């Protein structure tokens with residue numbers, strides 16, 4: 484296991500973010516007054532939002548159900564959650580919780596990157612499976628509770644059993660989702676050899692997660708609440724997409740090409756089909 488580190492925001496700004504390593508970052512406020520879970524329930528308890536129910540660690544394939552935040556919170560503070568684990572995960576503050584978004588800190592500028600969005604994770608005892616980000620840096624602002632984040636460098640990819648053409652690892656998906664790294668050692672013998680760095684991130688702390696760094700996140704028995712801020716490398720979305728200034732690390736290039744295919748070919752076709760279908764429905768209703 485590699486040593487964890489703490490750096491100042493100034494040091495982070497001075498580094499090349501495409502090759503930077505994870506670190507706790509000082510000099511950035513999380514919130515002037517940290518929120519309690521009760522604050523969330525008081526502010527947005529009546530909002531209905533999609534809660535994902537995660538079976539056997541399959542975060543991406545989980546079933547989503549619309550629930551009031553208050554009902555979800557009452558469920559997770561009762562019995563310790565178990566498979567399928569409910570999780571209020573990856574919901575944009577600005578879209579779903581605008582009144583809370585107003586109280587968050589502004590995204591700290593990052594050199595060479597453009598801020599994208601900030602999302603809420605609010606849960607208990609649930610494990611987010613190992614994945615990496617393809618757009619740019621992320622920062623995890625811990626508002627309440629503690630999260631255990633284990634990060635693996637891009638050079639460890641060979642030992643992480645990457646799902647082909649997806650930025651997820653297969654290792655923890657078949658686990659039973661306990662509060663441990665409970666995985667099938669006979670199916671994934673190399674995983675135990677992967678080098679990693681682990682951070683326990685407490686309320687009031689900020690963790691920098693670099694692009695292409697694999698990470699898994701464990702929520703403990705206490706309820707935790709975070710705001711994760713995501714950036715994109717500033718050249719993304721320009722002609723540079725087709726001539727990247729720097730290629731992604733080995734084993735991550737297919738993800739890059741796949742993202743381009745979605746952005747420039749598959750999504751526009753899907754959108755135009757949807758548009759056509761809506762037009763046809765409108766004209767048939769008008770007849």
Ligand SMILES: O=C(O)CCC(=O)C(=O)O
Nearest residue numbers: 604611621623700709711
């Ligand atoms: O906090 C979590 O459970 C997941 C967060 C996450 O996926 C991320 O920060 O990329």
